[in-house]
Amino acid sequence: GKRNMDALSEEEKRLFPLKTVTSVVSLFESILKRTTEPDLALLSIIVGCIENTLTCNQQILSGAKSTVLTTTVDETSEKPLAIPPVRKEDDFPEIEWPIVEALYVKFRAVIKSSVDVTQYGCPEFATRELVKRVSDVIWNTLTRSYYKDRAHLQSLYSYLTGNKLDCFGVALAVVAGCQVLGFNDVHLALSEDHAWVIFGLEGKETAEVTWHGKGNEDKRGQPVDAGIQARSWLYVSGNPVICSRFTEVASLVSSINPSITATTDSLEVASMQQSLLWVLYDTGHLTRYPMALGNLADLEELSPTPGRCHCGQLFSQAIEVARRCYGNSHVYPYTYQGGYFYRNRMYKEALESWANAADAIRSYNYSREDEEIYKEFLEIANELIPFVMKVEGSGHSARSILKDSECFAHLLRFYDGICQWEEGSCTPVLHIGWAKPLVNTISKFDSQVRRHVVISCSEVAEEDTPVTKPPGTAASTDSPVKIVNKPKLYLRSHKMAGLKDLLLSEKLNTHAISLQLTAQSQVQLGGRKLR
Numbered sequence: 365g366k367r368n369m370d371a372l373s374e375e376e377k378r379l380f381p382l383k384t385v386t387s388v389v390s391l392f393e394s395i396l397k398r399t400t401e402p403d404l405a406l407l408s409i410i411v412g413c414i415e416n417t418l419t420c421n422q423q424i425l426s427g428a429k430s431t432v433l434t435t436t437v438d439e440t441s442e443k444p445l446a447i448p449p450v451r452k453e454d455d456f457p458e459i460e461w462p463i464v465e466a467l468y469v470k471f472r473a474v475i476k477s478s479v480d481v482t483q484y485g486c487p488e489f490a491t492r493e494l495v496k497r498v499s500d501v502i503w504n505t506l507t508r509s510y511y512k513d514r515a516h517l518q519s520l521y522s523y524l525t526g527n528k529l530d531c532f533g534v535a536l537a538v539v540a541g542c543q544v545l546g547f548n549d550v551h552l553a554l555s556e557d558h559a560w561v562i563f564g565l566e567g568k569e570t571a572e573v574t575w576h577g578k579g580n581e582d583k584r585g586q587p588v589d590a591g592i593q594a595r596s597w598l599y600v601s602g603n604p605v606i607c608s609r610f611t612e613v614a615s616l617v618s619s620i621n622p623s624i625t626a627t628t629d630s631l632e633v634a635s636m637q638q639s640l641l642w643v644l645y646d647t648g649h650l651t652r653y654p655m656a657l658g659n660l661a662d663l664e665e666l667s668p669t670p671g672r673c674h675c676g677q678l679f680s681q682a683i684e685v686a687r688r689c690y691g692n693s694h695v696y697p698y699t700y701q702g703g704y705f706y707r708n709r710m711y712k713e714a715l716e717s718w719a720n721a722a723d724a725i726r727s728y729n730y731s732r733e734d735e736e737i738y739k740e741f742l743e744i745a746n747e748l749i750p751f752v753m754k755v756e757g758s759g760h761s762a763r764s765i766l767k768d769s770e771c772f773a774h775l776l777r778f779y780d781g782i783c784q785w786e787e788g789s790c791t792p793v794l795h796i797g798w799a800k801p802l803v804n805t806i807s808k809f810d811s812q813v814r815r816h817v818v819i820s821c822s823e824v825a826e827e828d829t830p831v832t833k834p835p836g837t838a839a840s841t842d843s844p845v846k847i848v849n850k851p852k853l854y855l856r857s858h859k860m861a862g863l864k865d866l867l868l869s870e871k872l873n874t875h876a877i878s879l880q881l882t883a884q885s886q887v888q889l890g891g892r893k894l895r
């Protein structure tokens with residue numbers, strides 16, 4: 365019979381007007397089940413329409429409709445730990461099929477009328493020129509100037525109703541445009557702060573299709589090899605999430621933004637995003653997507669789904685995937701997990717996650733387009749860790765992390781990773797603003813505790829490393845004290861290795877430590893790490 369050329373089956377159309385989260389979930393489940401080519405434009409329009417209707421034209425209702433603003437201020441500190449966003453009950457808008465269909469038809473018309481594929485020889489695979497052309501069509505139809513970092517600019521609904529897209533939205537629109545033209549070899553490649561496309565035979569070609577950050581010339585049309593060679597975090601050493609159509613659906617669901625204001629979320633949009641992420645989780649499309657797992661974990665922390673795994677397991681799963689599939693070159697899985705531990709006052713675990721995050725960044729060279737992760741580490745070092753030291757400092761319990769040499773080892777490993785990140789980079793990372801909080805933090809640990817960490821800095825084993833009992837030999841029953849293994853730490857950065865004696869000294873020489881930490885290394889060997 366007639367091939368169903370419509371985007372939706374009759375049955376799916378009957379789900380309209382969409383009035384509930386359940387109906388949106390049913391629609392996604394039906395589409396994901398019946399096709400290997402889910403239509404990105406259609407799905408982006410649908411979730412974008414719901415998000416923008418519920419978050420962009422909102423009056424904060426008084427009375428029963430909106431819950432009271434709740435803030436949790438930890439009684440021992442003036443700095444609130446985390447203010448859960450106010451979640452407003454709101455009526456789900458009625459999404460009519462004709463509205464969605466009209467926008468969908470408009471997008472297809474814009475793309476088909478602007479790109480003459482015969483000009484590219486109707487190739488089986490997309491060419492660089494074709495990908496660049498689609499990027500130009502999206503680029504040239506955007507509003508001249510608008511605030512690019514605003515929320516709710518990531519969907520095709522935003523593009524079609526307001527001609528505005530953010531950096532991710534442009535990349536998604538280009539892939540959706542190529543899908544309209546029948547080039548199913550064009551797919552999204554996602555790093556932790558940038559997006560580009562792969563295309564061609566076996567997806568071997570890459571092309572920039574959007575801008576990145578502020579004041580950076582866009583490199584649209586160029587391959588991303590230069591960014592990978594420069595070893596900048598932005599290109600994750602060539603380990604981006606390479607999307608299939610299904611992971612592209614996961615990325616448009618993951619980029620749903622329930623925020624109405626800085627402190628108020630739409631309950632319905634958050635619930636829709638959470639439910640759709642579980643659908644994608646159950647169909648296996650989050651398996652190789654650490655950030656989407658982290659997003660789902662954050663939503664589960666705020667509002668646990670009965671019968672589902674604990675959010676802590678999702679943070680751990682994201683780390684497992686990053687290690688196994690992406691060469692441990694992603695940082696966010698650790699800072700997602702560290703943030704969770706911090707919000708839940710699990711400070712020793714948070715320090716370990718942040719040290720693991722620093723291990724992930726150490727092999728990169730810091731480039732000027734890596735500001736986002738720089739800000740992440742700066743906030744951990746200068747806000748979160750000092751806050752932990754303050755609240756832990758007051759409790760003189762023996763269990764305080766200030767008496768725990770493993771915590772001191774985590775802290776040193778955190779700084780060691782950042783120092784090694786800076787090594788060989790053209791742009792310095794550490795400055796005096798880092799040194800003061802560091803010295804302050806280290807000084808909170810007793811010298812006994814600090815001296816309990818066995819620090820090695822080179823291949824040569826420490827001559828004075830006391831031989832500890834080989835593991836497994838039971839401590840003799842009459843030993844008066846518990847045999848506690850001393851944490852061992854291998855410092856890889858020159859700066860931290862140079863600090864070794866200062867760190868273990870009885871009295872901390874604040875000035876010497878600051879000088880060592882902020883020393884500008886003279887000539888960088890060609891300004892980057894080589895092999």
Ligand SMILES: FC(F)c1nnc(N2CCN(c3ncnc4sc(CC(F)(F)F)cc34)CC2)s1
Binds near residue numbers: 655659
């Ligand atoms: F606690 C921290 F680790 C984080 N909390 N939220 C984080 N996000 C939020 C969501 N987010 C993302 N979540 C899903 N997929 C992607 S793809 C991408 C790069 C770009 F936008 F395409 F350019 C970003 C991103 C960026 C990282 S990190």
